[in-house]
Amino acid sequence: MTKSKASKAYRRARRSRLLACPSGKRAFKTKFDADLFLYQEEVIVHLREINHEHWRQMPIRAYRCPYCKNYHVTSMSLERYEQLHGRTRERT
Secondary structure (H helix, E strand, O other): OOHHHHHHHHHHHHHOOEOOOOOOOOEEOOHHHHHHHHHHHHHHHHHHHHOOOOOOOOOOEEEEOOOOOOEEEEOOOHHHHHHHHOOOOOOO
């Protein structure tokens, strides 16, 4: 994917965010849009580390919300989620 295509896809993903989830979290229509957002966040955090700016927790994975049926991003690893909830979750 070229830089211009990635940029266009990122802008499309930003436009397609929904605010319909009862949790109030940022929602994405497709897993691709959520993964693209994760990639952009990774770049931003990396640039902040280079510039010695304040660190913040970075989202690391996307998951499908059972309530709104859209995708959200989280900084909690799948292994940690499974430990806390005592069950496995579908890997999407």
